[in-house]
Amino acid sequence: MSGDTAMPKRGRSLHVLRVLRQRIADGTYPLETKLPSERTLAEEFKVSRVTVRKSLEGLKNDGMIMRRPGLGNIISASAPVAPPAPPNIGFVVQHLSNPYYSAFASALEAVLRARELNMILAGTGQNPEEELQCLQRMGERQVRGVLLCVPDHIHRPDAMRAFLKQRLPVVIIGGRQAGVALDSVDSDNRAGMTAAIDYLLDLGHTRIGFLSAIAFGRTDVRMQLTAEILRSKGLEPGHMVSVDTPDLAGGRLALDAMLEREDRPTAVLCTNDITAIGAIQRAFELGVSIPGEFSIVGYDDIPMASMATVPLTTVAVPLAELAELAFERLLARAEGYVGSPIHMTVEPSLVVRGSTAAPELA
Numbered sequence: 373m374s375g376d377t378a379m380p381k382r383g384r385s386l387h388v389l390r391v392l393r394q395r396i397a398d399g400t401y402p403l404e405t406k407l408p409s410e411r412t413l414a415e416e417f418k419v420s421r422v423t424v425r426k427s428l429e430g431l432k433n434d435g436m437i438m439r440r441p442g443l444g445n446i447i448s449a450s451a452p453v454a455p456p457a458p459p460n461i462g463f464v465v466q467h468l469s470n471p472y473y474s475a476f477a478s479a480l481e482a483v484l485r486a487r488e489l490n491m492i493l494a495g496t497g498q499n500p501e502e503e504l505q506c507l508q509r510m511g512e513r514q515v516r517g518v519l520l521c522v523p524d525h526i527h528r529p530d531a532m533r534a535f536l537k538q539r540l541p542v543v544i545i546g547g548r549q550a551g552v553a554l555d556s557v558d559s560d561n562r563a564g565m566t567a568a569i570d571y572l573l574d575l576g577h578t579r580i581g582f583l584s585a586i587a588f589g590r591t592d593v594r595m596q597l598t599a600e601i602l603r604s605k606g607l608e609p610g611h612m613v614s615v616d617t618p619d620l621a622g623g624r625l626a627l628d629a630m631l632e633r634e635d636r637p638t639a640v641l642c643t644n645d646i647t648a649i650g651a652i653q654r655a656f657e658l659g660v661s662i663p664g665e666f667s668i669v670g671y672d673d674i675p676m677a678s679m680a681t682v683p684l685t686t687v688a689v690p691l692a693e694l695a696e697l698a699f700e701r702l703l704a705r706a707e708g709y710v711g712s713p714i715h716m717t718v719e720p721s722l723v724v725r726g727s728t729a730a731p732e733l734a
Contacts (some may be wrong), residue, residue, distance in 0.1 A: 385426040385711060386704045392416075392427060397450055405719045407437055407445040428576050430708035460490045461702065462510035462518035464503070467618075468495035471674040472644065473521060476545070479695040480519070489516075498587055504531050507542065517541035518703040522549065526663050536684065541705035543698055547593060548715045555701045556715045557694060564687040564720035565597045565641065568669045571685075572639045572723055573605070575730045577667065581611030581630060581637035585622025585647040594643050594671060611637040623650020629659070638731035645670035648684055652727065656681050663729040673723055683725035693718045 392413075395401050413424045426634075428445060431437045438448045465473040472649070477493060484491050492513060496502040510518050522544050523651035529551030532599030536542065572580055584592040592614065599609035607670075613629045615622050626647060630640065633710060642648035648670030655662050660680045662668055670677060691692055697716055 373729075379528070384417075385423045385430075385731045388413070388417050388419065388424060388427040389430040389708065391639055392431060393434070393436065394541065399450070401447050403447050403450060405447055406443060407431075407447060409444065415717075426709065426711045428434055429468075433708045459488070460492050460513065460515040461699070462492050462494070462507075462515040464494050464496060464506045464510070464522075465517060466496050466498045468493070471646065471676055472672050475672075475674050476521070476691050476695060479602050479644065479691040480699070482692070483695045483699050507535055507540075508533075511535075511540050513688040515540070517706050519543050519545055519698050519702060521545040521596040530704045543702045543705070545694070545698055548713075553713045555692070555705065555713050557698045557701060558666070558715070558717055559687075559689040559694070559720045560717040562595055562597050562601075563717075564671060564689075564722075565594055566601055566672075567720070567722045568641055568687055569598070569601050569605070569674055571639075571724070572667065572669070572728070575639075575667070575728065577639040578607065578733050579611060579635070579637040579639070580609075581613065581640040582609070583623065583626035583630065583640050583642045583647050583651055584612070584614040584618070584702050585617055585626050585650070586614075586643060587616060587618045592643050592647050594641075598641055611635075611640070618646075620646055620650035621655065623652075624654035626729040627651040628653045631658070636666075638665075639728070640666060641669045641671075643671065645672045645674045645684060645686055648686065648727070649676060649680045652680050652682050652684065664732055667728040667731070669728060670721075677723075678725065680727070682725065685725045685728040686723055688720050689720050689721045697734070 401407060410424045414421045421543055436449045437445045440446050450690045463480060467473065467547065473506055474514055488520045492515060493508065494506045496506055507518060517540060520542055542554055544554050546556060547558055559614045569580065581596050582598045584595045584621045586592055595612060595614065604611040615625045617625055630636065637686060642651065648668050651668055655666065660666065672687035673686045677684040677686050697718060701714065
């Protein structure tokens, strides 16, 4: 056994768990013998003893080791005591018609196809009761786990906690969720909004606004971050517009509200590409020049972004990487990882197109 095992940056305890499982299965650690100590394993894999402990917990859950007083961890089985894993992964979104979810589903499908797994897709229509019912139906359909797209919050944390007692792994696509112990993966929204703001400042914009078009009652994290970042750069975030229509119509309404202001910004950031494209459509109808009178920046880089009336400058989320990371977290939980909830992010990047330019001189 080599002491220089290569360790991945993510999922270290899962990696150790897989190696130990293989060693037990191939007889490197025979039945009824003692497993090396936590300290020995930590030194070999170059990880902490806490990481090793999490891996050992997975082996105990598999039934492959048992703790005997005075003896330590003894090999008790050569293979996990568990039924075959189902070949399906559940994917629950709010709106099946949302282009962002469609693009993510396509990226996830490629990840699953490479592993000969299937995707079962369901939409909640932003109905809080349907959110939980979708998960319950997924459990009945023998899925290995569920990826749940929740942009800001789970509607019923109490019901979710009760559901999780069924031990069906769930990973959130979105920010951390208050009230539930779940892994989550997301774009690094702060990095994305900072890149967009820095770009607009470099162009010469100092009056930067924000258009938010999301469902009523939700919190727009990107709008909050925009205000924080602008203040950190000595600018007043006074040009913020929010409407509760989460589609193209919302972008149109948000732009109308912005145009009613006497002191208009010269550039606006949008909570997502759909909002930005709706705003561009409305500007075209009103004869407002984009990027002449307004520069507009979206977020996500959905396929429609490059095909807008004016091709959209946007913060691109690497969906293939996000899908891979979400699946790996789900697989880790399905294979017995029992550590604390982990929130992981992927790094977005700015894609510059025709919807942004230097501000016109007054």
